[in-house]
Amino acid sequence: MHAPKESHMEAALRVLKYLKREPGLGILMPSHSNLKLEAYCDSDWAKCPMTRRSLTGYCIKFGGSLISWKTKKQATISKSSAEAEYRAMASTTCEVIWILGLLKDLGVEGLNPVSLRSDNKAALHIVANPIYHERTKHIEIYCHLVREKIQRGIIKTTYIQTKEQPAHIFTKSLGKDQHKYLLSKLGVLNLYNTSSFEGEC
Template sequence: MDEEFLALLIYVDDVIVTGTSITAITSVKKALHDKFTIKDLGPLKYFPGLEVARSDSGIIVSQRKFILDLIQDTGLSNAKAVTSPLPIALHLSPDTGDLLPNPNQYRRLVGRLLYVNLTRPDISYAVQHLSQFMSAPRMPHWIAALHVVKYLKSCPSKGLFFPVSNDIQLSAFCDTDWASSTFSRKSLTGYCVFFWGAFIYWKTKKQATVSKSSAEAEYRAMAATVCELLWITYVLRDLQVSVMLPIPLYCDNKAALHIASNPVFHERTKHLEIDCHNEINYKRAL
C-alpha cells in the first residue's frame, strides 16, 4: 500500500484540505471539527477572492467577483474598457506630477491589484511598475493604476487553467528589459515557470544592481530564475511530487547563453560569478 499524503493550506480561519486518501481527509476534518467546530463547505469552489471551477479537462482558477467588486469600488463601472494593462510607452517617475492628497487610496488599490496578480500574470509588469511609488504616490501614478482597472474591466473572467496532463516536466522562461527604469537605470527581470503543462509561477522584479549590458542583465535574470526553480523543487519535494532533471531554462540572449555555457570567468564576468553564482549555491545549500 502506498504511503498516504495529506496537505493543509491555511489562510486565517479558512482551510483547504487535500491529499491522496479520502479516508484520511475525512479523519482530519473530523478532528478539526472536534477541536474548533468548523463548517465543511465540500469540494473547493471559493477561497478568499479565488473562484475554482472544474471540468473533465482541468481546473480553472479566476477572481471574477473580486475584480468586479474592485471595478465598482473605484467608480469605473461605466468607464470604457481598454485593451492593454498600461498605456503604450508610459514612463512614470517618482517626482513628476502633483502628490495625491490621500495616498492611502492609491496604496489600497495597488494592494488589491497585487492580490489580483495571483491569477492574472498579464498585469504583473504593470503592478510591479506601480508598486515603486507607494511611499509618495502622485497623480500620474493614480491615473495609471485606474488604467489597469479599466483593462481588467475588459476581461474580468480570465484566469489560470490547470489541465489534466501527464507532462511532469518543470520548465522556465526568462527575459529582461534592460535599463528600463528611467530614474535608476536598473533592469527588470521577468520569468515564468510551467509544470504539468500549467502556468504555476511568475514574477516581474527590478534587479538589485545596474547592469552594464543587455547580456549581463539577461544573465542576472537567468540566475534569479534558477534560484526560484531551486525553491520550487524544494516545495514540490515537500509535497512528494517528483521533478524530472535537468530542468529546461529558456533565454533569448545568445551572449548570456554563451556565458552560462562557459565555466571560465574572466575579468569582465568575474563579478557575475561572485554575485549570481554565490546566491545560487547558497539556496542550493538550504
C-alpha cells in the same frame, strides 16, 4: 510611492480598464498533463528611468500550467543587457530550486534537468562557456550559481525566440496581439469563453 506623477495615474487607470475588460481571465489546469517543469526568464535592461535598474521577470510552468511568476526591479545596476539577463536567470534558478524542493517533499521527483529558456544569446553563452567568464568578472559571483546548477544537471539552458518568450509579458509593454498570444502560451484563458479552452479538459 512617495511622489506619484500623472504618468503613474495613467498607468494605474490602464491596468484598471484592462481588468474591467477581461474579468474572466484565469489559469486552466488540465486534468491530463506531463510532469515537466519549465522556466522562462527575461529582463528589461535599465528599464527604470530614475534609477536605471533593470527588471527581472520569470514564469515557471509545471505540467503545462503556470505555477509561479514574478516581476521585480533588480537590486543593482547592470552594465549590460547580458548582465541583466544573467541576473534574471539566477533569480529564476533560485525559484526553480525552491520548487524542486517543494515537489520532492510532496513525493514528485525525477524532474531534472529543468529547461530554463532565455532569449539572450550572450547570457546563454556566459553560462555555457567558462573561458568567456574572464571578460565578465563584473558580474557578481552569486550569479554564477546558474552555471553550477547546469553542471550538476539540475537545469539546462535553451534559447527561445524573442517573440515566443512568455516572460516578456512581465517585463515589456506589448501590443494587444502579442499580449494575447503570450497569455495563451502561459495558459491564461478567458473562462467565460468556452471555445478558448476546448480540448484542454
